[in-house]
Amino acid sequence: MAVRAFEGKEHAAAYLQYRVAPKELISRIVSYMKETTPNQFSLALDVGCGSGQGTIPLAPHFTKVVGTDVSPAQLEMALTNENPPNVSYRECPAEKLPFASGEVDLVAAMTAAHWFDREKFLLEADRVLRPGGCLALLSYTLDMELEYGDVSTTLNDICEELHAALHPFRNPYLETHSMKIYSNMFDSCSYPDKEWNECLRVKRVLPLSGYIGMVGTFATFQNLVQKDPEEAERLLNVARNKLMSAMKVSSLDAEVTVVVKYFYWLARKPL
Template identity: 50%
Template sequence: MSCRLYEGKEQASSYWKYRIAPSDHLIQQVLNFLEKQMDQPFELAVDVGCGSGQGTLLLAKYFASVVGTDVSPAQLEMATQHTQEPNITYRRCVAEDLPFADGSADLVTAMSAFHWFDRPRFLQEAHRILKPRGCLALLNYTMDMRLSSPDRCSDSLNRVCNQFYAALHPYRSAKLGPSSIEFYREAHGSIPYPDKEWHECVWVERPMPLSSYMGLVESFSSYQALLKEDPQKATALSQDVCQRLMSIMRVTSVETEVVVAVKYFYLLACKPQEA
């Protein structure tokens, strides 16, 4: 059974506000892989575990129809509120039972969600709905993000960040194990498709206010678990980290811009013509 998180309205709002979507470059890598396998125009993309829809939106201009799916009504409500593209729709369902016909999808994606699924069942379901030569793309990023600020020592900033991540590690879901990247490596090895790729380390830099970086980390499941167990401890930890970062940067505003380097990994796989 997949693990259900981020279903409340408050968390859905935080997810939309702070969570990051793959960069245009990463989406283009997915499309380049798909274009090698199938002729355009592309008809249907299914974004599974879409959350509040940031990644789903990136697919709209490349497909006649894009459908984001999620188990959370609050997440889907948030996604719908921020979607104006007429070719995007959303469906509530679990990742392991997708409401699509056999061989109907050109692309199936899961962006920062696959590790929460019942992975073998989801891979079977993705195989079922993919067209022959259709593609599966599973993307995620690690928590060990790097922070930099002009004219300030990045090493000092990242020592504080690493201490933040270490403090949250005991609250990491047991379902994820020591590192979710292992689930993606395992999936890459188990998918019986001859045409597949594994990319383990792709750094993407994103400028954002320090407040957004803090909100991003606070949206992670480990911080949310700490917040649920001990709200006072979670708030004190977050405030301490933020103050220490501002002190190193010699700023007084949490809206000061920083550059956050995010490490992505992803796998791409093409369903054979004769499957």
């Protein structure tokens, strides 16, 4: 792994509680595989699986699903899930997967590949993928939108202020925008059968506490916590209070629609 993150036990627990399972993206990956090489769904890897949000939704589609991560704390959280019997987890770096060459039908990395040594990971994914196997990389932008009655614009202005305050604490390895990282990886993938998708809007109705909790799991926020925990708590409290005031609610249980904007790419290894 080029950068190790999300490894503290408290952070891993928050990750499990607040991160969204990308079920719509799983459906797109499976559809892509059925269109290109149907009936080859034996083994799927979820690389950088964290606490298993993307691992478990793969289970209905594959004979065996393995989530891999470099963080023992994240894998400990993953094991607290109600995991289907065909799901298991392995501790290993993304660049050194403990699988035989040509053994894997799907290598997926969900909101994780930006932390990898990208060149080494792509080589390793190519090694373990069978001919015709699928490589799927996805992530999302931090400019999530909130929808709530006629105050959605106000809520999104508040969210933009929060993200602007957190931006200086972005890890330099992530450059200025994660989408560019994935675009570069897409360009460097030599597979001729591949597709890039810049925006898939995924909506989730969550309590306001769920959105605030999700922001608390972001690497930028966690970096601020390490540097100045009081300022991190102050920023989150200010945003929380502004959102509640705009929504005219007195409880964080009030539900809001969170729009997560995913980007992803899919590629098929040549036969």
